[in-house]
Amino acid sequence: MHKLIILLAALPVLGQAEPLQVRIVDVEGMPVSNVVVYLQNHATAAIPQASRKHEIEQTDKKFAPYVSVVRQQEAVVFTNHDDITHHVYSFNGPARFDFRLQPDASDSVAEFAEPGVIAMGCNIHDWMSGYVMVVDTPFYAVTNEQGLAIFADVPASDYHLVAWHPQMAKDEVADRHVVVPAPSDINLQLTQPMAPIPSQKSLDDFDFLEGY
Amino acid sequence: MKVSRLHVLTFTAMFATTLVQGAEHRVGGIVDLRASISDTLPSYLEGNFGKFTQGDGSNVALSQTALVYNGTFDSGFGVHITGNAYVQNGDSSAGLTEAYLLYKALPSASGVRLDARAGWMYPHVSVENVQTAWSSPYTLDFSTINSWLAEEVRHKGFEVSVTRLGRYSGSNQDLALGLALYQGNDPTGAMLAWHGWVISNRQSLLHERLPLPDLAPTFVPAASDAFRELDHRIGYHAFVENEWHEKGKLLIGYYDNNADAKVVKDNQWAWATRFAHVGFKWMLAEDLELLGQYMTGDTLMVSPRNGRDLVFNAFHSAFALLSKSSGRHRLSARLEEFVVDDRDTIASDMNQEYGKAATLSYRYRMSTHWFAQGEYSWIQSARAARRVAGLAEKLREEQLQVAVQYLF
Numbered sequence: 001m002h003k004l005i006i007l008l009a010a011l012p013v014l015g016q017a018e019p020l021q022v023r024i025v026d027v028e029g030m031p032v033s034n035v036v037v038y039l040q041n042h043a044t045a046a047i048p049q050a051s052r053k054h055e056i057e058q059t060d061k062k063f064a065p066y067v068s069v070v071r072q073q074e075a076v077v078f079t080n081h082d083d084i085t086h087h088v089y090s091f092n093g094p095a096r097f098d099f100r101l102q103p104d105a106s107d108s109v110a111e112f113a114e115p116g117v118i119a120m121g122c123n124i125h126d127w128m129s130g131y132v133m134v135v136d137t138p139f140y141a142v143t144n145e146q147g148l149a150i151f152a153d154v155p156a157s158d159y160h161l162v163a164w165h166p167q168m169a170k171d172e173v174a175d176r177h178v179v180v181p182a183p184s185d186i187n188l189q190l191t192q193p194m195a196p197i198p199s200q201k202s203l204d205d206f207d208f209l210e211g212y
Numbered sequence: 213m214k215v216s217r218l219h220v221l222t223f224t225a226m227f228a229t230t231l232v233q234g235a236e237h238r239v240g241g242i243v244d245l246r247a248s249i250s251d252t253l254p255s256y257l258e259g260n261f262g263k264f265t266q267g268d269g270s271n272v273a274l275s276q277t278a279l280v281y282n283g284t285f286d287s288g289f290g291v292h293i294t295g296n297a298y299v300q301n302g303d304s305s306a307g308l309t310e311a312y313l314l315y316k317a318l319p320s321a322s323g324v325r326l327d328a329r330a331g332w333m334y335p336h337v338s339v340e341n342v343q344t345a346w347s348s349p350y351t352l353d354f355s356t357i358n359s360w361l362a363e364e365v366r367h368k369g370f371e372v373s374v375t376r377l378g379r380y381s382g383s384n385q386d387l388a389l390g391l392a393l394y395q396g397n398d399p400t401g402a403m404l405a406w407h408g409w410v411i412s413n414r415q416s417l418l419h420e421r422l423p424l425p426d427l428a429p430t431f432v433p434a435a436s437d438a439f440r441e442l443d444h445r446i447g448y449h450a451f452v453e454n455e456w457h458e459k460g461k462l463l464i465g466y467y468d469n470n471a472d473a474k475v476v477k478d479n480q481w482a483w484a485t486r487f488a489h490v491g492f493k494w495m496l497a498e499d500l501e502l503l504g505q506y507m508t509g510d511t512l513m514v515s516p517r518n519g520r521d522l523v524f525n526a527f528h529s530a531f532a533l534l535s536k537s538s539g540r541h542r543l544s545a546r547l548e549e550f551v552v553d554d555r556d557t558i559a560s561d562m563n564q565e566y567g568k569a570a571t572l573s574y575r576y577r578m579s580t581h582w583f584a585q586g587e588y589s590w591i592q593s594a595r596a597a598r599r600v601a602g603l604a605e606k607l608r609e610e611q612l613q614v615a616v617q618y619l620f
Contacts, residue, residue: 085236085284089318091380098318100286102236119379123318123325126377126386127457170382199458203493204342206349207580208240208619210280211292 015156018181022141022149024163024174025189031147032165032194036069036133036140039151039159039178044137055079056130058086058101062200063120063130067165069140070132072112079106084212087123095134098123117164124212129198131166154180163188167195235283235290240344243618244276244413246352252609253598256407258301259423259435261598263410263591264353264611265300274299275352275413275615278309278345290314292329294345296415307417309346310334310366323380329371332418332439335449335467336371336390337361339491339503340533344619346415350503350544351573352587352615355531356409357489357507357548363416364403364438367447367469369394384457390465392449398442398471401483401511405525406432406597408565409550411589427597429561431522433479442482443472460494467509474516483523485511499537506530510555524556525563540577546570550593562600567593583617 024035052074057064059081070076080086080101088107089098095118099107112118112134122128133140139159141149149163163174169192178186202209247270254260254267266273276296283291291313297306312331319325334346338358343349346362354362373390406424416422421435451465468486475482487509494502508528514521531548552565573587591609599605 085238091319091321091323100236100284121319121377121379123316129379201458203455203458203461203495204349206343208242208344208349209342210344210346211282 017153017155020151020154020178020180020182021185022143022151022161022163023185023187024143024147024149025187027190027193029189031143031145032190033143033145033147034065034067034197035143035147035149035163035165036067036135037143037149037161037163038069038133038135038137038140039154039161039180040135040137040139041157041159043157044139044159047138049073050138053077056132057081058088058122058128061086061122061125061128061202063128065142066130066197066200067142068130068132069142070112070134071138071140072115072134072136074112075108076112076132077106077108080104085124086128088120089123090118090120092117092119117166119166125202127198127202128200133164156180161186161188165194167197168192169194235285238282238284239279240282240620241279242276242343242345242347242620244274244347244352244615245272245617246275246613246615247272248611248613250609250611252611253603253607255301256403256410256412256425257414257423259425261407261425261595261601261603263408263412263593263609264589265412265414266611267301271301273301276345276347276415278347280345288316288318290316296345296417298414305417305420307419308332309415309417311418319377319380323377325375325377327373327375330369332366332368332396333371334361334366335392335465336373336451336453336463337365337465337467337489337491337505337507339461339463339493339505347413349542349575350533350535351546351571352585352613353411353413353571353589355505355533355546355548356411356529356550356569357505357531359410359412359414360404360529362412362414363410363422364397364400364436365467366397366416366418366439367392367394367449368396368439368441369447371449373451378457386455386457388453388455390449390451390453393446394449394469395441395444395446396439397447397469398475398482399436399438399440399480400469401485401513401523401525402433402436402481403438404527404552405483405511405523405563408552408563408593408595408597409529409567411569411571411591425597425601427561428600429522429558431479431481432561437480440480442477442480443475445470445472447471458495460492463489463491465489473512473514474519476513476516481513481522483511483513485509487527501535503533503535504531521556522558523561523563524554526553526555527551542575542577544571544573544575546573554596562596565593565595567591567595581618581620583619585613585615585617587613587615589613
């Protein structure tokens, strides 16, 4: 019995679910959208998988959303809304894939077995750029236009909060220790300017381009 | 209507191959109907000295009807075939302008990608002709440099390029190096020598014979077979291109057809033609772009009997094009200067030419596929051969065109 109590005490305790808001601002205090924010501790990986589905669209020769976050093993569906074919591929991270996606077609990738950042491109349209961050926690979100990552139900506990965006400076450490329930919104300010976010536009921004 | 049987067979064979392989097929193209009023001479297309596709007066023409077929295999291999047809000046013709197999690998783990093409193709020189069937989204008629490419600079060969994609290393630049080895363009240089620079959208069909002005020297044929192989030597084209993402690109290259200048068959001469070229495009603002190209080179053909230079011309041309877009509207203005410097001693064959040109073009996108465009072109040039032919050595040519284009 004592051993069991000691064992339980060693694990972070997941208590009653609480809402949590995390606000990400840049060095000048302006909100930053499309930032991945996730919370994890030793217990989060063991939380049973919920059946969440994600969609990454190819619209107007762009990946939309530009940044996605998914949990391991969650299904990601790629849908081409353009009237031309895309050749989606990943070029780093824990999963490598490539597939051609014809107009108005969908394909899915659900084999993100390991956490990490997956950078994607299109081998026909080099200017297209997209990212998927794979995490091993169910507590993840992407910031909205107000820079807010909104978590509806986070069990009371201690967490390691991590924020990530592909254009953050390489040595930016955007993480901190948080306790839920938090007395107020968590504010996290970046310490370095972000690189410009790619517009995913061709240098030759015309329709009916030769070769496409 | 002249259609080469060989090219039809080639097209059919390539198409059949992709069908068998279960490739993805895509067809695009352009239909360009134009009305024009011109103050010029009879067109160079009819073997005269006019620098536009249309002769003097008012004309209506089906200036380009092109079908582009792209077949793509899952393996990265593909087929690209462009067929063009024209109805103009009471004449009509149809045939192929490009036909090649292509290969595009996936980038390696370090972000290096291999691209290859094999067949009949344009060399990678133009920054204007980025639209389907090698048309331009900026102006109805191309710059003098790209009009020359359209007329007689194409080849049958193999091109390979290696691109380092900057994204892989956090860079915002892509660098490409390319090399082409080719044959099938030995007479290239004849049109530039004997009718000079032009402003045009006509792309010679691969099987076409191109009429030349009626000039005094007996070594000038009635027409040029621009894409004929005469000496069986291999030419090359090397290029390097750097793209700064969302900002601009710079393309530099060197082209040498390595022709044996003393070879002649059926009064078709091999012209040793070589040139260096630079092209750039830069986004001055999100809706304002500046393009330019410069080309400098020379072309030589000699007497097979005594090795004397029959034609030795240096040439260069440059243009700058400013284009502003706003919603459905696009306004483009181009200025250029062009020279042919006749350096041989054959007095009866005068190829000397100097000129300037200006083009102002307005394009309106009526709907997804339909465009309306109006364009004014002005060329002022001095050409000694015109004086010999009883025409004005110094000449101003002007043209006003309106076009309706359907792109798909």
